[in-house]
Amino acid sequence: MPELVILWTDALIFLLIALVLVFGRLAASREHLRTPWRSVGQSRMGMGALVVLSVYVLIGVLDSVHYKPLLPEAAQRAKITHSNEVLSLLDYLLTPLREQQEKTYSSPLSTHLYSKENIEQADGLMKRGYPRLKHGGAHLQNPEQEWAADVAWTAIIGAVEAIFVWLLMIGAITLWRGYRAGYSFLQQCQRIIFRKTDIPWHVIFIVLGIILLLAFVAANLGVKYHLLGTDKVGEDVFYQALKSVRTGLVIGTLTTLIMLPAAIMMGIMAGYFRGWVDDVIQYIYTTLSSIPGVLLIAAAILMLHVYMNEHSEEFTSLIERADLRLLFLCIILGVTSWTGLCRLLRGEALKLRELDYVQAAQAFGVRHFTIIIRHILPNVLHIVMISVVLDFSGLVLAEAVLSYVNIGVDPTMNSWGNMINSARLEMAREPIVWWSLTAALIFMFTLVLAANLFSDVVRDAFDPSLRGGK
């Protein structure tokens, strides 16, 4: 059995998933939470964005299950059963991409290196030219003639597979929804085509189709070629971009998870109790928010660096070090970003504490803590929800910026920020290497766009002034 490794961020991600599930169950039983989420479910834009987001989440979760693979028989006899290398499920799925390393840069889908080298020819003579890649298009005998046809053919096979899987999924979902609602398969098909269903399934199917098409074409091409080229040390850029998904998601979600308890508690307490409690909390957050965030982050990362160097025996693998640094970045980003939400909640609590139902509860002699939990918290939850979803995309972008100035995640860790950072030099090169930057941009853009669209829909659904406007 491979040995399961649970990194700090993995644990927190699973905790977050558990929390989301618990909250989902809670929301399903509360009318005031269920109604807005239902209207999110009925929004075409929201559901389209949600499908894209769930693909990202799936990649991120697959990349969060880490293990140490078994070593081959020979090594096992030496009583070392597990390799020192920590891999994730995603790594396992992408094994061909991970292991097919080239020497240096190659452009997307190419069969030759990007720079000229001395090649030893069959007759022993040296010639200067573009050498063939070790893996990319290695199966081609005569790349110049076969390349275009092979790429097209592979893509078409991928597309056909995608359509096949797509139809299967549509069928399964239609059958399941029809069964739940008490319709036959054909009736349910009609309902979906004529948009009679509450959830806009036609949008979901279209987005799903596009994603499946891209995924299968990419998978088929990715095995034979380097879909998005290779970087300086010959690593597959497509693989890097996929691995970066987890980093982006971790930064976007864990940061909020870390800051939420503080922001909610302090904000509500300041607004509800007022007086000296309010003064102290306000003092804390005005002080914190006046320290330049970048400075604080740089100092904290440096401190961690020093600490890890002095206690190097505690950090056995590279990935653990990188992971701890990522977690630390989340914490620091959380510390600097909770003040906004806290301020918002303070204002809301100030308003709510004067409302009659809070006064009525006080007249009953209900304890303060109970009042906060029962009357204040549920009535500010929509603000929390909106700000969490809105913050997400901002944090993903912040990671890229911080990594670009070298105070973000560990340089060995795959992240869009690091990809962009390395692209700084590549763009200055002649001829320029454009694919690293482009790949990072496309992946990040899609995620942030989907998150923004989704957060717009969530905000509208929870905004009481827009409710019932239809």
Added chain:
Amino acid sequence: MTDALLRIKNLQTWLGNGSSPVRAIDGIDLEIKKGETFILLGESGCGKSMTALSIMRLLPPVGRVVEGSIHLGETSLLDLPESLMRRERGGRMGMIFQEPMTSLNPVLTVGVQIEEAVNIHDTSQEQSPKRRVIELLRAVGIPDPEQRFDEYPHQLSGGMKQRVMIAIALAGRPQLLIADEPTTALDVTIQAQVLALMKQLQQETGMAILLITHDLGVVAEVADRVAVMYAGQIVETSPCKEFFQSPRHPYSQKLFQSIPGRNKRSERLAVIKGTVPSLDQEFVGCRFAERCDDVMELCQRQAPEWDQYREEQGVRCHLQASDVKAAKKTDEVSDAVAEAQNNSLRPLLCVADLKVYFPIHKGIFRRVAGHVRAVDGVSLEIPVGRTLAVVGESGCGKTTVGKAILQLIKPTDGRVQFDSHELTQLRGEALRKKRSDLQIIFQDPMASMNPRMLVHNIIEEGMLAQDIGGNAAERRTRVHELLQQVGLPASAADRYPHEFSGGQRQRICVARALAVEPRLIICDEPTSALDVSVQAQILNLLQALQQQLGLSYLFITHNISVVAYLAHEVAVMYLGRIVEQGTVAEVLDDPQHPYTQALLSAVPVTEPGGKRKAIHLEGDMPSPANPPAGCHFHPRCPQAMDRCQKAYPKAISLSETRTVSCLLLEN
């Protein structure tokens, strides 16, 4: 008729699209003549505001006029292009809204806002716009108009702001002034000022006024003709006098009967059962049939036609004039039990010299620069099973008294003795235990319940906090009992507050207060957010509960007719102090303090002709942060003397139950 200024024919306005649009206005016809005051009377949600907005073509985006015509003079308003319509709005038609606080832009001076209207609509330019603005300000009775020109809205009081709104509406010299509940947000003394001003302006300019209101008192005060609206239709029109003498439609009759007052003390108020039907359906029969006492089989089947039985009078009802029965005698409720044991009762609550000051902080170090004296030395007593009403205009500190008694606001000074326990000395757990004895019902039933909780949890909350009511099953039974006690089905427990109407919500609030078995309930304007017919339901309920459970009430209100109906004793508050106190009969029949006299005379009476000579108070209530020296009332008092400025008059006992603080009575 040739002198008709505004003619509306078969107007239908719908809100929303889809399968069931709300038919907010469902075919109304009306005519307003030049120079007359026409009143649209109706409860909330019956489509009166929508009528005004349809005339102005200012409907919300979801609303549209689907049929009918509106003519102003010879112009068909519905056919005008928007650019010409803009000239009509504020030109020939002016409009005043309900809430003067939000109708003015807070960052522009008053003068600029009026000038804007003058520049658009008064293009004659014989004089500079500024002079015209000052003329307008003077016309609406604002003192020192030159100085007010440069003031911002927040520097003006509510009544002043409404005057400014009227000035803006007058800028275009309108022929028709549409006023949508112009005085609902104002105090009675200010309301009297504004109504008098509108009447006076009408006489000067000869404009017609379309006034929308739910208050029969306002109708009696100013109306020439009245139209009663119900569920999107006009059910009766009549000249004012005839309307008050003999309303024809059962709905109008019920409205009159449900108004509380002295003469109805010993009986239950008539209530209109049920609620206004939702307007997103097509009606087959009469819309009022469900709630009508005289309903016939015909009513369910066929919608009644408009019956223009006299030139100016019409009604929409199947009942003929001869069929109209005399109002049924409502069931008598004996008040004798409480009445008998009058003076011998020991006081349950005894408040002595209660003071609540709010500090005003100034400067960087937030030094206390002064105090807002919200409550400044109030003493009162409430015996077991009796009702004390605290009456006063907004800002006089009556709500603060209520909250200070409950210790929701810590009093600055004074004693609050409840059943020989001194509440102001209690802290923490001891106070928490005592809280079940005193409860409060708030003005706004929407805001007083957590929208995220089920009714069951809302009512149960107090029981949980006070640790009474046993286990979950017993509490559940108790909640059902309470709901039935306030006249709601037990099934209401599993619904959310927003599923109920305003009156039902207030019932839930009463049930919630009763859950902890209180002995005193502080009712903070519990009916002022409700319609007249619903108000009657709540007042009946409160009275019944008092008789069943021997509750005492501290009833905070500004509505004199409610006081007359429900209270045993009255305390009149002005600027944080009680100026006059006594039994209802004493105070209401023979007010001694000039303020009480003015307050009572300002209340619109629901019988036209039966008007008392109104004493109009000048100006507004001063700020409690800086009360006038001597008697607080002297700057507005019509009978002020020099001595009044020197010292606050002592309370003078006129009888065992009665005290008045006024120098006039010293001799």
